[in-house]
Amino acid sequence: MARITLDPITRIEGHLRIDAEVNGGVVTNAWSSAQMWRGIETILKDRPPQDAWIYAQRFCGVCTTVHAISSIRSVEHALKVDVPLNAQYIRNIIMAQHSVQDHIVHFYHLSALDWVDVVSALKADPKKTAQLAQSISNWPGNSETEFKAVQQKLKSFVETGRLGIFASGYWGHPAMKLPPEANLMAVAHYLSALDYQRKAAQAIAILGGKNPHIQNLCVGGVATAINMENLATLNMEKIAALKTLMAETREFVQQVYYPDMVAIASIYKDWFKYGRGVVNYLAVPEMPEDTKNTKFALPGAIISGGDIKKARIVTNHQDLDLIANIKENVSHAWYEGNGTLHPWDGETKPSYTEFQDNGKYTWCKAPRLDGKPVQVGPPAQLFAAYAGGNEKVRKLVDASCAKIGVGVNDLHSTMGRLGARAIRAHLMADYSLEFLDKLVENVGKGDKVYANPTEIPKGEYKGVGFHEAPRGTLSHWIVIENRKIKNYQAVVPSTWNASPRDDKGVLGPYEASLVGNPVAQADKPLEVLRTIHSFDPCIACAVHTIDPEGKEITNVKVM
Amino acid sequence: MKTLIFGAGNLLFSDEGFGVHFIQYLQKHYTFPADVTLYDGGTLGIMVSHMLEDADQVFLVDTIEAKGEPGDVYRYEKDDFMLGKLPIKMSPHQIGIQEVLALSEIRDRCPKKITLFGIIPTTYDTGAELSPLLAGKLPGLAELVVAEIAASGTPVEKR
Numbered sequence: 001m002a003r004i005t006l007d008p009i010t011r012i013e014g015h016l017r018i019d020a021e022v023n024g025g026v027v028t029n030a031w032s033s034a035q036m037w038r039g040i041e042t043i044l045k046d047r048p049p050q051d052a053w054i055y056a057q058r059f060c061g062v063c064t065t066v067h068a069i070s071s072i073r074s075v076e077h078a079l080k081v082d083v084p085l086n087a088q089y090i091r092n093i094i095m096a097q098h099s100v101q102d103h104i105v106h107f108y109h110l111s112a113l114d115w116v117d118v119v120s121a122l123k124a125d126p127k128k129t130a131q132l133a134q135s136i137s138n139w140p141g142n143s144e145t146e147f148k149a150v151q152q153k154l155k156s157f158v159e160t161g162r163l164g165i166f167a168s169g170y171w172g173h174p175a176m177k178l179p180p181e182a183n184l185m186a187v188a189h190y191l192s193a194l195d196y197q198r199k200a201a202q203a204i205a206i207l208g209g210k211n212p213h214i215q216n217l218c219v220g221g222v223a224t225a226i227n228m229e230n231l232a233t234l235n236m237e238k239i240a241a242l243k244t245l246m247a248e249t250r251e252f253v254q255q256v257y258y259p260d261m262v263a264i265a266s267i268y269k270d271w272f273k274y275g276r277g278v279v280n281y282l283a284v285p286e287m288p289e290d291t292k293n294t295k296f297a298l299p300g301a302i303i304s305g306g307d308i309k310k311a312r313i314v315t316n317h318q319d320l321d322l323i324a325n326i327k328e329n330v331s332h333a334w335y336e337g338n339g340t341l342h343p344w345d346g347e348t349k350p351s352y353t354e355f356q357d358n359g360k361y362t363w364c365k366a367p368r369l370d371g372k373p374v375q376v377g378p379p380a381q382l383f384a385a386y387a388g389g390n391e392k393v394r395k396l397v398d399a400s401c402a403k404i405g406v407g408v409n410d411l412h413s414t415m416g417r418l419g420a421r422a423i424r425a426h427l428m429a430d431y432s433l434e435f436l437d438k439l440v441e442n443v444g445k446g447d448k449v450y451a452n453p454t455e456i457p458k459g460e461y462k463g464v465g466f467h468e469a470p471r472g473t474l475s476h477w478i479v480i481e482n483r484k485i486k487n488y489q490a491v492v493p494s495t496w497n498a499s500p501r502d503d504k505g506v507l508g509p510y511e512a513s514l515v516g517n518p519v520a521q522a523d524k525p526l527e528v529l530r531t532i533h534s535f536d537p538c539i540a541c542a543v544h545t546i547d548p549e550g551k552e553i554t555n556v557k558v559m
Numbered sequence: 560m561k562t563l564i565f566g567a568g569n570l571l572f573s574d575e576g577f578g579v580h581f582i583q584y585l586q587k588h589y590t591f592p593a594d595v596t597l598y599d600g601g602t603l604g605i606m607v608s609h610m611l612e613d614a615d616q617v618f619l620v621d622t623i624e625a626k627g628e629p630g631d632v633y634r635y636e637k638d639d640f641m642l643g644k645l646p647i648k649m650s651p652h653q654i655g656i657q658e659v660l661a662l663s664e665i666r667d668r669c670p671k672k673i674t675l676f677g678i679i680p681t682t683y684d685t686g687a688e689l690s691p692l693l694a695g696k697l698p699g700l701a702e703l704v705v706a707e708i709a710a711s712g713t714p715v716e717k718r
Contacts, residue, residue, distance in 0.1 A: 040571050040685060042685060043571055043685050043686065043687065055570075055571065055687070058569055058570050058571045058601065059571070064601065064603075101606060105605055105606060109605055109662075153665060153667070154665075157665060191662075191665060191666050194605070194608055194609070194612075194662065194666065195609075197605075197606060197608075198608070198609035201606060201607070201609065210599075212599075212600070212601045212603050212606070212607065213599065213601055
């Protein structure tokens with residue numbers, strides 16, 4: 001038996017540790033450990049509730065807008081504040097664009113190199129690469145000239161001895177299966193993807209005033225003034241700029257990212273067999289289309305045991321059963337005791353021990369729904385929408401499965417999660433433009449309202465802000481007392497997925513997904529990375545320090 | 560010449576947010592010409608790569624892990640802190656500015672002049688304020704950075 005510990009202590013921001021026991025080339029047990037104490041929630045205590053979102057969006061270094069949205073919704077839910085249609089539409093566009101940006105970056109810059117061999121791309125024939133790329137997409141960038149240029153760039157890097165930049169990749173690993181041409185195509189898109197994630201960032205900045213860290217929310221709506229003729233507000237010129245940016249990003253998502261994903265999935269079809277793990281799912285409804293968060297473009301659902309047909313559809317954000325049955329257990333987490341608490345009563349009292357296989361081993365609590373572990377993320381949202389009869393999702397999921405040659409039930413897997421994310425990006429790129437049209441139409445009808453200004457009243461109020469974020473269901477739980485925050489807890493998607501064992505010893509989604517995973521070479525556990533990366537782990541929540549990385553440098557002290 | 564002053568860090572972990580506090584300090588005390596961008600980059604790595612690629616020269620301000628006393632400020636040129644490799648990443652949090660710059664190099668879009676001012680922190684405790692020691696370093700570092708920008712031909716005025 002071999003024990004693998006993956007703990008990339010880059011000291012830049014590495015804080016997820018995975019331990020896996022391997023027997024005969026297969027993982028037989030696994031532990032997921034968040035290695036960093038956060039306790040960020042405590043910073044919000046006693047602050048004014050209307051300011052919570054400004055701090056909350058710094059919870060995470062990557063997905064800032066999602067925490068802003070969830071936070072503002074928690075206050076609106078607590079105080080039963082309606083959100084005007086214009087504000088809902090603007091928030092929907094921000095959410096959709098953030099998703100598009102996040103999914104592009106996840107696929108190309110975080111997970112692609114688990115499947116794509118950069119070194120092999122050097123051996124590709126650019127002409128054949130262009131033929132391959134043109135057979136799956138009409139993207140104008142898929143030319144022989146372009147691929148040749150990328151390959152030349154890579155080669156010159158190698159010649160100057162700088163391929164070292166990719167030195168820690170698992171090149172030539174037996175689990176790498178793409179032909180050189182597919183590798184070159186993917187590397188070229190890996191480099192150009194950066195230009196498209198920026199367009200999404202720019203779109204968010206136009207609406208949110210700033211990116212990262214949007215500035216335009218307020219309890220009861222948005223602070224984005226709308227006046228089609230006024231230069232200082234959201235006007236026709238800005239709408240036109242948004243439309244162009246979002247259309248360009250959509251073209252990239254639908255003609256590059258999505259076809260690349262389909263091509264890679266078709267070659268790595270065996271990866272639909274691995275990484276199943278926990279197949280209880282939760283997704284909350286998202287993209288509100290009314291002022292009370294009761295009508296949504298995408299439904300939510302609770303799915304047990306992978307049975308999509310028996311899904312319980314969640315239609316709104318006031319679902320009392322859902323609100324009552326989310327609890328967090330700390331038996332295996334570095335907090336006092338082994339109790340289970342509802343987030344409104346949640347405590348954050350640290351109690352650190354060493355890493356104990358059978359005891360406490362992580363800073364991550366174990367969230368449970370009805371006492372069971374749950375997987376959240378793009379597959380959950382697609383399954384929910386599929387079960388809820390969303391025609392757009394059904395068509396897209398069915399068509400994608402047909403192209404790859406798998407069934408919907410194969411999506412409970414490592415490759416299924418990657419595929420679901422590409423499908424969701426496809427969907428969100430469409431929704432971005434759809435909600436922009438709806439916004440323009442609604443303003444055209446004469447509705448200029450973008451906020452219901454709200455005073456925080458005296459007394460005690462509890463609220464929950466649900467949001468279906470790129471990584472899955474996010475919820476912020478707030479208790480307000482006498483105009484101040486009395487308690488605040490965030491149950492984030494990665495807490496659901498990176499959950500440790502609970503009081504009954506039941507494994508969390510990352511852990512369960514690794515059991516049965518193949519590992520060809522224990523010292524190069526590429527396959528473990530594939531499965532963990534497929535969840536898009538987002539653990540550190542942002543401690544960030546530059547480390548000149550042990551290079552021999554001369555420190556020049558200047559102050 | 561387009562100049563970017565990029566402050567990195569998380570405002571919720573006291574000194575970890577130094578770069579962001581630094582940007583706020585500059586906004587309050589100086590007036591910059593239009594071709595200088597003050598940027599609160601938070602802790603986003605790859606998702607702000609375009610900000611770096613668009614500039615001709617970049618001044619990065621961040622906390623660093625280095626030998627020395629809390630509050631010590633070190634100055635690095637691009638070649639001093641560029642990583643020689645892209646380490647394996649578990650999460651997008653781990654794609655830091657160094658990796659982003661490496662990617663930009665491959666794209667031929669990496670600015671030639673990047674200067675990092677790194678400060679050794681006192682504490683990473685939760686809290687939205689800097690430690691008194693690091694707060695006291697803001698004016699001096701601002702003068703240093705402004706002097707370098709002025710030396711590159713872009714005058715900056717004090718408010």
